[in-house]
Amino acid sequence: MTHLRIPAPVPLLGVLLLAAGPAPARAQTAREIVDRVDRMLRGNSSRADIVMEIATEHWTRSLAMRAWSLGTEYALVRVKAPPREAGTATLKVRDEVWNYLPRVDRTIKIPPSLMMGSWMGSHFTNDDLVKESRMIDDYDIAIAFEGPRDGVAVWEFTLTPRPEAAVVWGRIIEQVRKDDLMPTWARYYDDRGNLARTMTFSEFRRFDGRLVPTVMVVRPADKPAERTTVRYRDLAFDVPLTPGFFSLRNLQAQR
């Protein structure tokens, strides 16, 4: 769900659902809604142009990237600018993450012990790339609140990890707008119940006829001045991609 969504939008199913109109009339379980939000924001496949701005206490930097995704299993992100970083790329296939470093022309597979390490210097972790696909499986989901917040009808879901799930969060709370199923924020708590980070979604725009949040901001709770902002500049859905595209060979292709 609201881990780092390497782009996104929507399979045919999503389009149909939206076309059928928002504010679904039939009763739904929390799990169904979250699953639906999730599917809406993720296509069968997608291609996105992204700008990631990272602001820390000591520096700010901006990376322009192009990202491809296929289902929940495959993702490839390649840095386009600045020139010094261009060609740096990340490949995600199922649970595994590889980084390609053009300067040394080497590919490094991220070992499990480093999955919590920062992804490309941002406030996202490698784990965010991987766990994205398993939120529905890893968490029990309950509606914590349903009704108006600041005049907008929303759901707030509490996601509690299942006992057997190997996840890092103790709890996640996510708010979703009822009328268009757009997520507005998600709060991540550690296993001691302390807020670890907050993610906010804004600037909902239509790309390819699909409504998506085009700005995602993640803020670590222990460093309020720091944040990573992901902006979608362009999004295309259901682009023709095959699993073969997400290969180590293609990871290293400096396009």
Add this chain to the structure above:
Amino acid sequence: MRAAVWWRVAWRNLWRNRRRTLITASALAFGFLGSVVMIGISDGFTAEMVENGTGLLTGQVQVHARGYRPQRSLYETIGGPSGTDVASLLAAADAVPGVAAAAPRVFGGGIVSAGDATEAALLLGVDPAREARVSRVLGSLVRGRAPRPGARELAVGEEMARRLRAAPGTQVVVVAPAADGSMGNDLFTVSGIFRTGLGDLDAGFAVVPIRALQALLALDSTRVHEIAIRTADVRQDSAVAARLAHRLAPQDLDVEVVPWTVFSPEIADYVKLAEASNGLIVAIVFLFAIFGVANTILMGTFERRREFAVVRALGTVPSGVAATVLFEGLALGLLSLAAGAALTAPVLAWLHHTPIDLTSIAGDMEFAGALVRPVLRVEYSVSGPVESALGLLLTGLLAALYPAVRAARVPPADALAGR
């Protein structure tokens, strides 16, 4: 004057039963030997732990930018973001009395990757020549050689080398978040593999020439995180730290100078505990002895019941009688101490020079983050013999206390009448 008289009487009494006195004195002398040697071994273990714990990596005194500890942020270099003249800082440290060597260090967190294997590593940037005089990491190489200054080479621990399947000559990729926000990455060659025996170090550390690490981390050569110092005497850390802080004060660098007793509190706590337990050793040894000695003196006073009665009848006050017996205990103590010292000195010297090596029985032990060899090395100390001597003399006095009271209370008439 009076005391001198009682003292002479006591000394004479001591030798009335020569054999009994010598046996008792031997017991006390061996007690002294045992106490001093046990304290010596304990001090030796403590010294070994302090030397290993601080000599392996940390050094005995460290200089950092104030606020660097405990987070160890990449950005908190000595002298702030513009750094400092590292060479003159090292020269200033070298000039402080008690400083044996000083070495600059840069720290970075990153990953080291060889082939399919990737490991998290703490990257330690060092000046290889200076580092070798401060810590033993580069002296613990089991294969290859130390990285050359300025070269893109590194030494890794044995366990990390095993996990990376790396050997001297293997090319590895090192990736680390740099100070400018970029992902510093470069190719390095493994020059050597070290084995310190300390798990964290052998599995998690990569030692890199300081300039190569500064380049990887986008830090200027003026920026270092730490000056590590080896002191001539490990126990003089606080004094040396104070002198160094005083010396650096005019440079206005906003640094903190920290002795190992502060940055390795677990070792310092152990030292305190060990020192406290020395008193316990003394107490236990002489607690065993005290009853034997008391018994001997008590027997001596029973034999002299009639004598005490006579001196009492001749007008001696009870406290005078008690004083003779107490002086006797003290004299026994002094005699034992002289014998004990004569006995202990050669044994101590022998154990100090040829420590009992238990390596065949036990392997190295990791203790409070320090590696300790199973060698019963005996350390000379002042406190050990002094505490043991005080314990011994106190034993003589305390053992004589009850017999003295008994002797003073001898009723002259009854005793003389044989009742």
